[in-house]
Amino acid sequence: MERNNLKLLAFIFAIIFHVHALAQKQDLFPDGTPIPDWFRQVEETDVRTLGKKFPITDYGVVNDSTIIQTQKIQAVIDKASQSGGGVVIIPKGTFSSGSLFFKPNTHLHLVEGATLKGSDDISNFAIVNTRMEGQTLKYFAALVNADKVDGFTISGKGTINGNGLRYWESFWLRREVNPKCTNMDELRPRLVYISNSKDVQLSGVRLINSPFWTTHIYKCENVKLLNLYIFSPSEPVKAPSTDAVDLDVCTNVLIKNCYMSVNDDAVALKGGKGPLADKDENNGSNRNIIIEDCVYGFCHGALTLGSESIHNHNIILRRTRVDNAKRLLWLKMRPDTPQNYEYILVEDITGNASNFLFIQPWTQFFDLKGQTNIPLSYSSNVTMRNINFKCSTLFNVSNSDQYELSNFTFENLNIEATKDTIHTDYIKDFTLKNVIINGEKKY
Numbered sequence: 023m024e025r026n027n028l029k030l031l032a033f034i035f036a037i038i039f040h041v042h043a044l045a046q047k048q049d050l051f052p053d054g055t056p057i058p059d060w061f062r063q064v065e066e067t068d069v070r071t072l073g074k075k076f077p078i079t080d081y082g083v084v085n086d087s088t089i090i091q092t093q094k095i096q097a098v099i100d101k102a103s104q105s106g107g108g109v110v111i112i113p114k115g116t117f118s119s120g121s122l123f124f125k126p127n128t129h130l131h132l133v134e135g136a137t138l139k140g141s142d143d144i145s146n147f148a149i150v151n152t153r154m155e156g157q158t159l160k161y162f163a164a165l166v167n168a169d170k171v172d173g174f175t176i177s178g179k180g181t182i183n184g185n186g187l188r189y190w191e192s193f194w195l196r197r198e199v200n201p202k203c204t205n206m207d208e209l210r211p212r213l214v215y216i217s218n219s220k221d222v223q224l225s226g227v228r229l230i231n232s233p234f235w236t237t238h239i240y241k242c243e244n245v246k247l248l249n250l251y252i253f254s255p256s257e258p259v260k261a262p263s264t265d266a267v268d269l270d271v272c273t274n275v276l277i278k279n280c281y282m283s284v285n286d287d288a289v290a291l292k293g294g295k296g297p298l299a300d301k302d303e304n305n306g307s308n309r310n311i312i313i314e315d316c317v318y319g320f321c322h323g324a325l326t327l328g329s330e331s332i333h334n335h336n337i338i339l340r341r342t343r344v345d346n347a348k349r350l351l352w353l354k355m356r357p358d359t360p361q362n363y364e365y366i367l368v369e370d371i372t373g374n375a376s377n378f379l380f381i382q383p384w385t386q387f388f389d390l391k392g393q394t395n396i397p398l399s400y401s402s403n404v405t406m407r408n409i410n411f412k413c414s415t416l417f418n419v420s421n422s423d424q425y426e427l428s429n430f431t432f433e434n435l436n437i438e439a440t441k442d443t444i445h446t447d448y449i450k451d452f453t454l455k456n457v458i459i460n461g462e463k464k465y
Contacts, residue, residue, distance in 0.1 A: 077111040103126065110124075114133055147211045166214045222246070224250060267289045287321060295356060338366075378411060381418070434456050
């Protein structure tokens with residue numbers, strides 16, 4: 023009997039070990055390394071654990087959206103910092119401001135019904151050394167800024183409203199006069215900019231109507247964006263370049279349970295541009311990025327690598343509904359920049375987009391900066407699987423001597439497409455398995 027019990031225990035332990043091993047096997051980054059438990063810890067910020075509360079209305083800030091109160095709100099942030107840290111509370115009401123700068127051990131919390139509203143006058147935003155479009159330069163600060171603020175959080179059920187209409191209208195008027203004007207020519211602030219920080223979390227809030235990029239994260243590690251609502255309009259006035267999330271030289275990022283609908287890319291991976299971009303210490307890779315359980319409205323690209331990007335490794339987009347995007351996966355191959363986009367996984371996706379896979383040379387504002395040779399770029403180990411999708415063009419990929427594509431996989435795809443041709447010879451080692459197109463199994 024004892025021997026039988028030992029056999030039973032051994033069998034049970036074997037089953038447990040097998041299940042655990044299987045779970046571990048299924049929870050891997052595309053390069054085969056295990057995904058840490060940190061990515062499964064998804065509790066929203068509990069401000070009760072973050073120290074003293076500093077409601078801004080306790081310090082002379084009034085509930086009046088017509089008054090710009092930058093200095094008074096900044097004074098509350100400074101007081102919280104000087105007091106050893108704490109949570110700056112935006113109470114119910116609408117409070118208008120220019121650029122605000124959070125300090126170490128300070129946090130931002132917006133209660134339900136609270137709105138922090140950006141000024142539509144650019145003169146209310148400070149000019150600082152910052153990061154913009156793959157460059158480090160002087161530019162306007164965002165509405166909410168945090169640099170070298172480890173542990174920084176933005177939380178609550180309130181709204182950060184960029185009040186972008188006047189900026190958008192000005193941009194399009196300028197384009198009518200000068201069709202070649204760039205984003206940098208028409209001066210606009212971003213909504214949130216967080217840089218050089220670790221253990222950052224944004225949860226619960228609404229981020230809307232940004233004048234420029236909505237959430238820009240630069241040189242940060244261990245960042246979570248949870249349960250956010252991110253929106254800017256595509257009509258009646260297009261909100262130009264209002265990317266939902268720009269990740270710029272970041273490691274370990276989780277974007278989960280977010281809604282994103284913006285008039286540009288939803289999640290864009292940045293990191294530098296130019297023929298010597300990989301030699302500049304201000305630039306770098308994005309590594310270990312997971313975007314999951316999200317819903318997309320209109321956007322230019324659901325997941326976009328570029329246009330200012332040099333290296334992306336271990337990028338996952340999964341369990342997501344996409345509705346009315348222009349592109350599901352967009353690899354911007356910039357011919358004036360050396361790029362390596364590798365170990366990318368797009369899986370368990372439903373919805374629709376104009377293009378399923380889009381890979382083209384990106385020549386907007388091309389500049390070799392005096393170099394004579396175009397650097398060769400690469401993309402490899404890209405998998406798109408378990409996807410039920412409608413699109414106009416399935417495979418919008420250009421064959422180019424400026425880049426090399428290899429080790430792509432299409433697996434378990436059920437696609438409805440108007441243009442359904444796949445040029446398998448454009449990609450070296452292209453695996454197609456159980457690919458159904460317009461109701462017919464093609465591969």
